[in-house]
Amino acid sequence: MDAAPVAANDQEREQHRPASLSPETLARTLRAVAAELERDPELARRISGAIAGPEAPPSDTALRQPTSEHGDTGNTDEGDKDDERVATRQKRSTFRPRLITGASPDLGPGIPDPFTLQAKRGEEGLRAALEELRLGTLRAIVREHHLDPEGKLTRQNDAARLRVLILEAVARNHD
Amino acid sequence: MAAICIANNKGGVGKTTTAVNLAAGLARLNYRVLVVDVDGQANATYALTGRVHPVPSLYDVLVGDRKLESVIWQTNEENVWLVPGDGRLQNADVELAARPGREWRLAKALHGQNYDYIIIDTPPSLGVLTQNALAASHRVLIPISLTEFSLIGMDKLEATIEDLRDQLDLYDLEIAGVVATFYENTTTANDTWGILEKKYEGRVLETRIPKNLDLEKAHRENESILSFAPTSSGGQAYTQLAREVKRLVPAQPRPYDRRRSQTA
Numbered sequence: 001m002d003a004a005p006v007a008a009n010d011q012e013r014e015q016h017r018p019a020s021l022s023p024e025t026l027a028r029t030l031r032a033v034a035a036e037l038e039r040d041p042e043l044a045r046r047i048s049g050a051i052a053g054p055e056a057p058p059s060d061t062a063l064r065q066p067t068s069e070h071g072d073t074g075n076t077d078e079g080d081k082d083d084e085r086v087a088t089r090q091k092r093s094t095f096r097p098r099l100i101t102g103a104s105p106d107l108g109p110g111i112p113d114p115f116t117l118q119a120k121r122g123e124e125g126l127r128a129a130l131e132e133l134r135l136g137t138l139r140a141i142v143r144e145h146h147l148d149p150e151g152k153l154t155r156q157n158d159a160a161r162l163r164v165l166i167l168e169a170v171a172r173n174h175d
Numbered sequence: 176m177a178a179i180c181i182a183n184n185k186g187g188v189g190k191t192t193t194a195v196n197l198a199a200g201l202a203r204l205n206y207r208v209l210v211v212d213v214d215g216q217a218n219a220t221y222a223l224t225g226r227v228h229p230v231p232s233l234y235d236v237l238v239g240d241r242k243l244e245s246v247i248w249q250t251n252e253e254n255v256w257l258v259p260g261d262g263r264l265q266n267a268d269v270e271l272a273a274r275p276g277r278e279w280r281l282a283k284a285l286h287g288q289n290y291d292y293i294i295i296d297t298p299p300s301l302g303v304l305t306q307n308a309l310a311a312s313h314r315v316l317i318p319i320s321l322t323e324f325s326l327i328g329m330d331k332l333e334a335t336i337e338d339l340r341d342q343l344d345l346y347d348l349e350i351a352g353v354v355a356t357f358y359e360n361t362t363t364a365n366d367t368w369g370i371l372e373k374k375y376e377g378r379v380l381e382t383r384i385p386k387n388l389d390l391e392k393a394h395r396e397n398e399s400i401l402s403f404a405p406t407s408s409g410g411q412a413y414t415q416l417a418r419e420v421k422r423l424v425p426a427q428p429r430p431y432d433r434r435r436s437q438t439a
């Protein structure tokens with residue numbers, strides 16, 4: 001594999017790498033993490049908060065730990081759970097790829113089906129699942145199930161109203 | 176069916192953004208588009224579905240024996256389907272290294288698929304995965320960012336494409352063109368644009384993708400710019416890019432067929 005650009009910081013961090021990681025793996029993982037941090041200021045803020053926080057270990061070890069989670073570029077959309085996850089990562093020591101099926105593991109492939117979700121998880125479960133979905137997926141659900149025939153709401157970038165629309169449609173169906 | 180590989184061994188030049196939004200643009204011209212996420216970062220997968228590293232994925236097709244059909248997803252964009260990627264693809268280069276015909280696994284897997292366009296998003300490297308993407312493609316589209324130093328290392332990509340053409344007998348693999356990304360009206364961007372036009376004379380696409388924050392926001396909202404902010408500068412540019420690509424690489428009315436032409 002060709003050497004892809006490595007952020008300057010990665011080279012500095014490389015000196016601290018655990019002996020069990022190859023330089024390629026480390027560089028690759030750090031690139032993925034660095035890219036995600038650059039992409040997502042909110043995640044960067046939370047991670048930097050976790051590093052600096054009173055319960056967090058010294059920053060040099062804290063920064064390294066997430067990189068042992070090879071293949072996990074981090075789901076940035078789970079609010080407080082991210083903080084918990086950072087904490088969990090810090091405790092783990094062995095290298096183990098962690099693979100998750102997105103925000104909710106049982107969403108299944110493709111566009112999630114809110115009617116199936118309601119049947120499986122009940123109304124609260126559905127509400128929680130919708131809370132984790134972003135505009136694009138919410139809009140896709142509305143489109144797939146023809147929940148907004150005139151398309152008025154679908155054209156607005158208003159995730160909260162799309163969630164309500166979906167919940168109402170599922171509730172109507174349930175009655 | 177025309178397969179277009181979006182490639183540049185440089186990171187962060189807008190490959191994924193171009194793959195996703197070009198696919199959405201072509202879909203809005205009434206084409207059926209399949210996006211293939213060949214990158215272990217799985218950014219295209221996230222952008223089109225909101226899922227992070229779903230399993231099974233393309234990895235199970237390339238490294239395992241799973242049928243491609245079983246990992247084709249409907250996406251958040253109408254008329255755009257996806258073969259998702261996941262983090263395990265980052266090991267695939269190594270895992271495939273010793274396999275005979277390793278560069279052909281994607282082309283073989285796609286055989287018989289009947290979409291108008293296949294758009295393949297690649298990692299920022301020139302390893303076996305990118306070679307699979309190139310071997311599976313009819314055309315290569317190279318996004319180049321109009322930022323400083325962006326042209327350094329470009330010769331390597333071209334050399335790799337040339338080498339592959341010879342090695343794998345990809346007589347019909349051609350560079351469709353170079354698309355400038357992150358354009359803004361600054362001296363650096365304008366200078367780089369000038370150099371680009373000289374270096375790739377006649378092959379630089381007319382459409383320049385502007386630097387536009389809405390493109391990043393759309394990615395985070397798991398949809399294309401054409402759904403999120405169609406009238407933004409990025410939205411207009413990708414609409415224009417889709418029209419240009421349609422002219423440059425016409426969709427062919429026949430199923431995908433791209434195989435090793437000599438020894439099997």
Ligand SMILES: Nc1ncnc2c1ncn2[C@@H]1O[C@H](COP(=O)(O)OP(=O)(O)OP(=O)(O)O)[C@@H](O)[C@H]1O
Pocket residue numbers: 035039185186187188189190191192193214216218297298299356357358384385386387388390391392394409
């Ligand atoms: N024209 C643009 N204007 C502003 N931001 C952009 C633009 N194009 C892409 N971006 C943002 O820049 C970052 C890198 O873009 P993108 O992921 O498309 O690049 P890439 O070449 O696929 O990167 P990699 O090599 O890591 O796969 C992303 O955060 C993306 O949202």
Ligand SMILES: [Mg+2]
Pocket residue numbers: 190191192214216218296297298
């Ligand atoms: Mg990318």
